[in-house]
Amino acid sequence: MITTLGFVMMLGIIVLILLRRISPVVAFTTIPVAICLLAGFTPPQIGEFIKAGLTTVAPTAALFLFAILYFGIMRDRGLFDPLVGLLIRSTGGKPLAVALVTVLITAVVHLDGVGAATFLLTIPALLPLYRRLNMSPVMLLCLVGTTAGVGNMVPWGGTTARAAAVAGLDATELWLGLVPVQLVGLACMLLVAAYLGNRARRQQPVSLGAAATIDFAPTQSEPREFALSPRTPRYWLNVALTAAILGCLFTGIFPLYACFMVGLGIALPLNFSSLDEQAGRLRAHAADALQMVLVMMAAAVLLGVLSGTKMSDGMALALIDVLPAGSAQYLHLIIGAFGVPLGMIFSPDAYYFALLPVIRDVAVAAGVPLEAVARAMLIGENTGFAISPVVPSVYLALALAGVELRKHIAFTFFWAWGVSLVMLAFAVAIGVVQV
Secondary structure, eight states, X not given: OHHHHHXXXXXXXXXXXXXXXXXXXXXXXXXXXXXXXXHTOOHHHHHHXXXXXXXHHHHHHHHHHHHHHHHHHHHHTXXXXXXXXXXXXXXXXXXXXXXXXXXXXXXXXXXXOOHXXXXXXHHHHHHHHHHHTXXXXXXXXXXXXXXXXXXXXOTTSHHHHHHHHHHTOOHXXXXXXXXXXXXXXXXXXXXXXXXXXXXXXXXXXXOOOSGGGOOOOOOTTSOOTTOOOTTSHHHHHXXXXXXXXXXXXXXXXXXXXXXXXXXXXXXXXXXOOSHXXXXXXXXXXXXXXXXXXXXXXXXHHHHHHHHHTTHHHHHHHHHHHTSOTTOGGGHHHXXXXXXXXXXXXXXXXXXXXXXXXXXXXXXXXXXXXXXXXXXXXXXXXHHTGGGOTTOHHHHHHHHHHTOOXXXXXXXXXXXXXXXXXXXXXXXXXXXXXXX
């Protein structure tokens, strides 16, 4: 019964959000609790599930809150204006070139394998450029998120580490076979970027074929009364502060959330001497920050229920039971092919620690090499991680881009799934994933 309720809960939440029948905050807080009560769990038990979920997401929620406020202040001060101008000039103000540059920048930045850091580095820098060129932020989120998914299989990334631990394999050896597959995935993303860039060019109200024709006037969402000139010392102090924070992100010497907590504490008095001004800028960006933190804290209820009730374990076993007889040797391919939609139901921990062991045992018993099982499941889940409602860093990306979850999923889902299928087919063709 608990397994059936788990599937009903997850599919119901996804459908209701996509159809805009219910907000994510309402869906994540009410439906899991109702399902738990229906399954016979007591209020004290449900409270423990929620407590465990909140403990898990608290650092990420703090990261969201302080990072959004920090980058809001940096945008007010015009930190990214010179970069935006440089990008416009280097791309000629052409949406096609901007889209291709987005993919290449993301591929380089995501070499560290940390989704939150990638979103923090790329989206705030590129979003003003997209706005100046009348390009959709949803397109930016699609290109950044899916490209990050293609590159997410590095051995120092969390997903590969999980898969290697469960399979008992060396993470580096597991990844080396996937390098050609990642290159194919990157080529696919460049093709997607070319298509979306050309489509954006055709949809523009006026021709923006040359940088000189671009209107550099800020949009209403980018107030310039606080902007600093690059000729002022305070501007370069902001650059130094941001560079120090990003250095901490790359080196890992300080927790992500702590970086932005301290950074915001320095940025406020550095940029605004008056307490009233500081409070005013916090209020200006508080709505965006609070909205995403609310969604993140609400998602903790869902994550806690999935883990505490063992719904994830039951759903993993149920998927195996519905497969036709004689499909054991193809099981890893089936799960890998459906990795993107499955990743929207299973959190990364549930996918690798609950689903992968079951698939591993069944497939290996049918003669499938262990590394083939792990690689197939890595390809599927990683490519679409940026559209999963149960991945915390997704909400950071949404907040930074100012995009609703339903719009992001509706726009990106089939692109991410299509790229994952191409990558999986290529992996089978070159023998990286054997049958």
